[in-house]
Structure formats: C-alpha cells, structure tokens
Amino acid sequence: MKIHFIIPSNAEKGKQEVLDRIFGCNYGFFAQHNVFIIEPATVLKNLGFEVEITDCVVEKISLIDALRRGGDVFVFYSVFLSRDTDLWASGEIRKKLGKKWSIFLGNDPVWFIDKYLILDSNIVIRGEPEETIAELTKELEKEGPNLKNISGISWRKNGKIIHNSPRKYIENIDKLPIPDRILLKKTFDYPNARFSKFPSTTMLTSRGCSNRCLFCFPNSLSFAREIEWKNLHKIKPPVRTRSAEKVIEEFKVLYEQGFRSVSIVDDQFLWDRKRTEKILNGIKKLNMEISVLARCDRITDFLLVKMMADAGIKHIAFGVESFHQPILDYIRKDLKVETIARAINWCKKAGIKPEINIILGSCPIETKETIAQTINEVEKLKVDIVHVNVITPFPGTDYAKLAKEKGWMTVDEYRPVDSSAQSLISYPHLSDKDLVKAVKGFIFRHYFSPEYILRNIINIKSPNELWNKIRAGINEFKLLLIK
Numbered sequence: 001m002k003i004h005f006i007i008p009s010n011a012e013k014g015k016q017e018v019l020d021r022i023f024g025c026n027y028g029f030f031a032q033h034n035v036f037i038i039e040p041a042t043v044l045k046n047l048g049f050e051v052e053i054t055d056c057v058v059e060k061i062s063l064i065d066a067l068r069r070g071g072d073v074f075v076f077y078s079v080f081l082s083r084d085t086d087l088w089a090s091g092e093i094r095k096k097l098g099k100k101w102s103i104f105l106g107n108d109p110v111w112f113i114d115k116y117l118i119l120d121s122n123i124v125i126r127g128e129p130e131e132t133i134a135e136l137t138k139e140l141e142k143e144g145p146n147l148k149n150i151s152g153i154s155w156r157k158n159g160k161i162i163h164n165s166p167r168k169y170i171e172n173i174d175k176l177p178i179p180d181r182i183l184l185k186k187t188f189d190y191p192n193a194r195f196s197k198f199p200s201t202t203m204l205t206s207r208g209c210s211n212r213c214l215f216c217f218p219n220s221l222s223f224a225r226e227i228e229w230k231n232l233h234k235i236k237p238p239v240r241t242r243s244a245e246k247v248i249e250e251f252k253v254l255y256e257q258g259f260r261s262v263s264i265v266d267d268q269f270l271w272d273r274k275r276t277e278k279i280l281n282g283i284k285k286l287n288m289e290i291s292v293l294a295r296c297d298r299i300t301d302f303l304l305v306k307m308m309a310d311a312g313i314k315h316i317a318f319g320v321e322s323f324h325q326p327i328l329d330y331i332r333k334d335l336k337v338e339t340i341a342r343a344i345n346w347c348k349k350a351g352i353k354p355e356i357n358i359i360l361g362s363c364p365i366e367t368k369e370t371i372a373q374t375i376n377e378v379e380k381l382k383v384d385i386v387h388v389n390v391i392t393p394f395p396g397t398d399y400a401k402l403a404k405e406k407g408w409m410t411v412d413e414y415r416p417v418d419s420s421a422q423s424l425i426s427y428p429h430l431s432d433k434d435l436v437k438a439v440k441g442f443i444f445r446h447y448f449s450p451e452y453i454l455r456n457i458i459n460i461k462s463p464n465e466l467w468n469k470i471r472a473g474i475n476e477f478k479l480l481l482i483k
Contacts, residue, residue: 001141002050004071005041007034008063008089009056010082017057022202022265024079024107024220025392027418031058032263033190033202036221037077038179040105040129044137046177053183058190063089067096073140075133078106079220080394080416083115094119101140105129107223111395113163117156123147124154127228128170128207128221152228169225169237173207178250181257188258194315194353194385195261195289201254202263205247205279208239209267211295213319214331215362215391215399218267227396244275248282261289270298280311291315297335299343302350309350315385316347317355321362323377324370330363331399344381355385358442361435362391362399364408364427371438379446384456388442389419390435 010027011017020028022036037053045051054066074093076086090102102122109116109124116124125132132152139145147155152167170176181187181201192200207225209218218226229237254262269292270276283290290313299305299316308316318340322328325337347354356378360371378386393400395414403409403425410426417424420439423432446452 001072001137002052002070003041003044003073003075003137004066004069005037005051005053005075005077006063006066006089007037007053007055007057007077008066008082008085010085012056012063013085013088015085019057019079019082019085021077021079021082021106022219023217024081024223025217025394026389026420027081030193031055031190032192032200033181033184033187034077035179035202035204035265036105036129036219037075038181038183039176039204040075040133041183042177042180043130043134045180045183047134047138049137051183053185055184055186058184058186063092064096067093071097071100073101073103073137075103075105077220078104078108078116080108080414081418082106083108083112083416087116087118090119090122094121103133103136105133105224107220107227107396110224110227113154114161117154117161120156120158122156126152126154127167127225129224130176131170132167166228166232169229170207170240173240174243174246178253181254181259192261192263192291194263194291197260197289199259200261200263201259202265203247203250203254204242204265205269206239206241206266206271208237210236210239211268211334212332214402215359215394215397217392217394217397219265222267223396230396239271241271241275244278244282247279251283251286251288255286255288259288262291264290264292266293268293268295268298270294270304273304276304277307280307280313284311286312288312289314291317293317293319295319295335296339296343299339299346302346305346305350305352309352313352315353315355317357317385317387318343319357321357321359322366322370323374324366326365327363327370330365341381344383353385354381354383355387356381356383358386358388359391360388360438361423361425361427361430364406366427366430368430368434368438375438375442375445378442384452386442386446387420388439390423390432390439391425392417392419393424 010019018028018031020026021034041051041053056066078086093100099121104116104124110126113124135150151165154163188199208222226236294316296318320340328335344354393403408425410424410432423435426432
C-alpha cells in the first residue's frame with residue numbers, strides 16, 4: 001500500500017504560495033523542511049510501507065501532477081492558514097481518483113474536526129501522529145478496515161462523526177526514528193535566509209511548552225498535542241525532550257547527508273542546563289549554523305551564550321511581545337522587561353544574531369503610546385530581524401475565549417488571516433485598522449531604513465545569502481501593499 005504525503009501549493013487557490021506549516025500562523029518568506037510531515041512518513045517507511053512526499057511548492061508542480069504519482073492513502077498536514085487549500089486538494093483526489101482515504105494531521109483538524117470530516121473517506125488524527133498513523137495504516141491495508149478501536153482518531157461512518165478514545169502523548173520521544181529528509185525529492189533546495197551555509201533543514205528536539213501566555217500559540221505539532229490533551233485534562237501536557245545523545249546523533253546524520261545549517265523549531269530550546277551543555281559540546285566540531293527559539297529569561301549568563309555561539313548557533317528568536325511591563329503582566333508572559341535587553345546584548349556580544357517577535361494589541365491596555373514605546377525600544381537595540389504581528393485569537397487559546405466574551409473580535413468566529421497584514425481584533429480605543437497600520441509602519445521604518453539596508457549589505461557573506469535577503473525584502477514590501 002502506498003502512502004502519499006502531499007503539501008499542496010496555496011498559489012493554486014489564489015493565495016500567497018509559501019505557507020509556514022511548522023508554526024502555522026503566518027505566510028512564510030521561504031519554504032522549510034516540515035519535520036512534522038517527515039517524521040510520520042519515516043515511521044511508515046520503516047514499517048515497510050511505500051511512502052512518497054510531494055511538496056508542490058518547492059517542486060513547482062500542480063496538484064494534478066502530484067496525483068499522477070498515485071497513492072492508496074493521502075496524508076495532509078494542515079494548519080489554520082492551509083485549511084481551504086488542503087480540503088480542496090482532498091476533494092480533487094476524490095474527483096480524479098475515486099474513493100481514496102485522506103488523513104489529516106496538524107492543529108487545525110484537531111480543533112475544527114467537523115470541517116475536515118466532510119466525507120466518509122476522511123480521517124483526522126488528533127494529537128501526536130506517529131503512533132496513531134502507524135496503527136491506522138496497518139488497519140487501512142485490510143480489506144474491510146475496522147477503525148473503531150484505534151485511539152486518537154475521529155472519522156465518519158454513514159454521515160455520522162465518531163470520536164475514538166484519546167491517545168496519550170508520546171512519553172519517550174527518543175524511540176521515534178530520525179526523520180528521513182531524503183524522502184523529499186528536492187531535499188537540498190530549501191534555502192533559509194537566516195544562514196550563510198547551505199543546504200538547510202529543520203529539527204525538533206522537544207515537544208511542548210511549559211509557559212502560560214494568554215495568547216499561547218506553540219508550533220503546530222505542540223498545539224495539536226496540547227488541544228487533544230486539554231480537551232480531557234484542562235491543562236497542558238508535560239514537555240517531553242529528546243536526550244542529548246539522540247539530538248547529537250541526528251546532527252551527525254544530517255552532517256553526513258550534506259546539511260550545513262539547521263533551524264531547531266522547538267517552542268523553547270533551553271530546558272535543562274546539563275542537557276543543553278551536553279548538546280552544545282557534542283555538535284561543536286560539526287561547524288554547522290543553527291537557529292533556535294528561546295525565552296529571554298532562560299538566557300541566564302553570558303557563559304551559556306558563549307557556549308551556544310561556539311557550538312554554531314547563529315540566530316536566537318525571542319518572543320518579546322511588548323516592552324511595556326503592564327502588558328507583559330496582563331498576557332501572563334512571566335517576563336521582566338529588563339531581561340530582554342540583557343539577553344539581546346549578550347547575544348550580540350557573542351556574535352549571535354537575535355530575532356525579536358512582537359505582538360501588537362495583545363491586550364486591551366495596549367495603546368498607540370505603548371506601541372510607540374515598544375517600537376522605539378526595539379529600534380534602540382539595533383536588531384536586524386524583527387517580526388511584528390497583530391494579536392490573533394487562535395482557537396483553543398485563553399485569549400480567544402476572552403476576546404469573544406469581551407466583544408473584541410471583528411467577526412463572529414475565527415477565520416484564518418495573515419496576522420502581519422490583517423486583524424480580527426478591534427478595541428474601543430485601538431481599532432483593527434490602527435493595529436494593521438502600526439504593523440506596516442514598523443515594517444517600513446525598520447526594514448527600509450538606510451541604516452538597516454547598509455548594515456545588511458556589509459554583512460552579506462555569500463551570493464546565496466544575498467539572494468535570500470533580496471527575496472525576504474521583496475516579501476516584506478509585498479506586505480505593505482496588502483490592503
């Protein structure tokens with residue numbers, strides 16, 4: 001039986017082509033390896049199934065071309081922004097190939113189950129997919145598959161939606177195989193604008209986030225895992241980390257395969273200090289370029305930052321959100337403003353490029369004045385990469401519940417939007433138009449200033465890096481044109 005994982009192109013639905021399916025909340029500037037697809041595909045390959053992954057965006061092919069490759073079961077990894085495209089693709093499979101099973105993974109299917117179960121041949125895997133998809137595909141291989149005893153799925157029979165019992169989160173993620181990136185046909189054609197070394201890939205070393213932010217939107221796998229667990233237990237599932245030994249092993253495999261840069265997409269990379277140091281010491285000799293996400297308050301001393309730099313970490317992305325302390329307190333960030341500058345400055349001193357993520361309008365005490373304060377503080381730090389978005393009431397978050405109760409939403413129900421160019425939130429004193437205008441104003445002020453442009457030209461190390469920065473600049477300019 002052939003299992004065909006397909007990443008359809010948004011462009012076929014008249015939308016921006018590159019979509020970030022890893023975090024799932026924005027359109028991307030460049031396509032990345034989606035390790036959340038590659039991992040379950042590797043599990044099935046190791047079980048002896050014929051597995052194919054088609055990335056229509058990177059391969060630059062149409063869905064029709066992808067379907068010519070065939071398949072008995074088709075798998076989609078869906079996030080909020082990809083729903084329409086993925087459901088369209090599933091419908092096309094039914095039209096062109098007849099009744100074929102379509103399996104949906106990701107955070108959007110877990111929350112909006114009924115929107116995906118529009119056919120009896122559609123199945124949603126809730127939570128982490130690896131164990132469930134292994135059991136499910138073995139059953140689908142049978143002549144008359146019996147789905148009722150497979151934990152962690154929702155399905156439809158005779159028009160009725162059935163929710164099977166939940167499956168517990170994976171306790172030991174070390175037992176999962178190293179994702180086989182060679183399953184991607186153009187696996188070395190995923191350039192990452194953060195790096196000067198190529199080819200690039202992504203990696204996951206932990207699952208989950210232990211923090212309590214009001215708007216919390218972790219990576220799409222962590223969110224799917226969280227939604228499923230909270231439905232039953234009302235709290236987040238515990239964080240699970242891979243051992244330092246397994247992380248080092250994967251880095252070495254990637255190096256042998258030819259990869260020279262890695263974006264670690266954990267919600268937060270810095271967990272146990274001993275584990276962190278062991279990983280850093282174990283990968284230092286590979287001389288690879290690495291990016292990670294971290295909290296500012298986890299950057300506790302310069303020695304740690306220096307170790308990270310020596311191990312090849314070139315970029316650290318921080319979720320800062322605001323430089324106004326009452327806002328950070330309101331959104332339960334559990335972060336002090338003074339730790340932000342400290343972490344940023346230590347990174348710059350060690351030769352690591354910090355990235356800052358800002359959310360405008362994250363609570364009702366945000367004003368035009370606090371927005372100006374945050375933007376001014378960002379500019380003082382002279383950070384090159386800054387991501388600014390409007391708060392989005394993502395389903396399943398505490399902020400979404402509050403926004404609906406208080407009447408802050410501009411629509412009755414959440415709908416997928418690009419939060420760098422659109423807003424579903426409007427406060428009495430700060431409208432949705434005000435928030436979008438503030439985002440665009442910052443983008444123009446930051447990315448098109450002579451100082452920024454000159455600084456980046458001077459620091460370019462290769463033709464590839466130059467091209468990637470030009471592409472990123474073009475995409476930033478396109479955001480300014482969205483009405």
